[in-house]
Amino acid sequence: MLSLIKVKGESMAPNLHEGDFVFTCRWYKKLTIGHLVVVDHALYGVIVKKILHIAPDGQLWLGGENNKSLQSERIGWVSPRRVLGKVIGRICASKQPA
Numbered sequence: 001m002l003s004l005i006k007v008k009g010e011s012m013a014p015n016l017h018e019g020d021f022v023f024t025c026r027w028y029k030k031l032t033i034g035h036l037v038v039v040d041h042a043l044y045g046v047i048v049k050k051i052l053h054i055a056p057d058g059q060l061w062l063g064g065e066n067n068k069s070l071q072s073e074r075i076g077w078v079s080p081r082r083v084l085g086k087v088i089g090r091i092c093a094s095k096q097p098a
Helices: none
Strands: 002-006 021-025 036-041 045-054 060-063 083-091
Touching: 002 083, 021 036, 036 060
Parallel strands: none
Antiparallel strands: 002 021, 021 083, 036 045, 036 083, 045 060
């Protein structure tokens, strides 16, 4: 299943900006470090983050791209069952420099 998710906030800048859209796919064979994922976090709702580490039991340690991001320690370990999809593309809605 493919989904289109609107990015909120600047935690993933410079790669993703407020108002951009990401395409996600639930059909992936394996998640690896460096993949961008959309998760439904128990406290923070739907968030886009980068996989920074994968525990032996499959739990994911996630983080943002800049200092405006929610700290990984506050996000905590996330079950792979909370992953709504792996980011496979984006639509850049932010203004580009002339």
